[in-house]
Amino acid sequence: MARRRVPPARSGDDRDVRRAILTATKDLLDERRFDELSVADVLQAAGVARGSFYFYFEGKHDVLAELIREAVGVTSEMADPWLEHPPGADPEPGVRAGIEGGATFWAEHAALLRAVVENWHSDPRLRALWLELMGSYTAITEARIRADQERGLTPSSVDPHDLAATLTWLGERLYYLAALDVEPFGDRKRLADVLTHVWMSALYSRPAT
Missing domain, CATH: 1.10.10.60 (Homeodomain-like)
Incomplete structure (x- = not known):
């Protein structure tokens, strides 16, 4: 034996x-x-x-997945200024802070994030991980949108989940282009300005100031 x-x-x-x-x-x-x-x-x-x-x-994809898990562990608090802004407070500073935090995070981990964005569609483990992460960002965004809709701050004419998913994946794509230094997104301030404008227009029907 x-x-x-x-x-x-x-x-x-x-x-x-x-x-x-x-x-x-x-x-x-x-x-x-x-x-x-x-x-x-x-x-x-x-x-x-x-x-x-x-x-x-098991292979290099597992290594990449572990590196991504470690990196994103610090992102959970980036959106807190917007997620936790009190009723009556201007949401724009919180929106901008979250977007700038995301841009900084992508700049600091550009190689890792480029790798997962370019390969999650071809590896089941990376796909499951990335969709889980993006889904978690969508979920917390959706919760804030629903709360703002109930307060009459955000129009109720669009499904909150669909809007949250759209904004989340739009950010992912623009941050990725910034990581590749594709103009104009390679300029972090311009990227933050345009994403803040999009979020404020979509959520609160007013442009960023």
């Missing part, structure tokens, strides 16, 4: 292997596209063995 292989207890060095893989992949993505990156490239950059890589990850 074959004996079952029991992995040895992981030492501090073993625990560092996973971080080395993540760091190496992130650094490599600053230099090349994700579809040009191989597991062998990661192994060489991280200085780890192939068996160690596959102990932690």
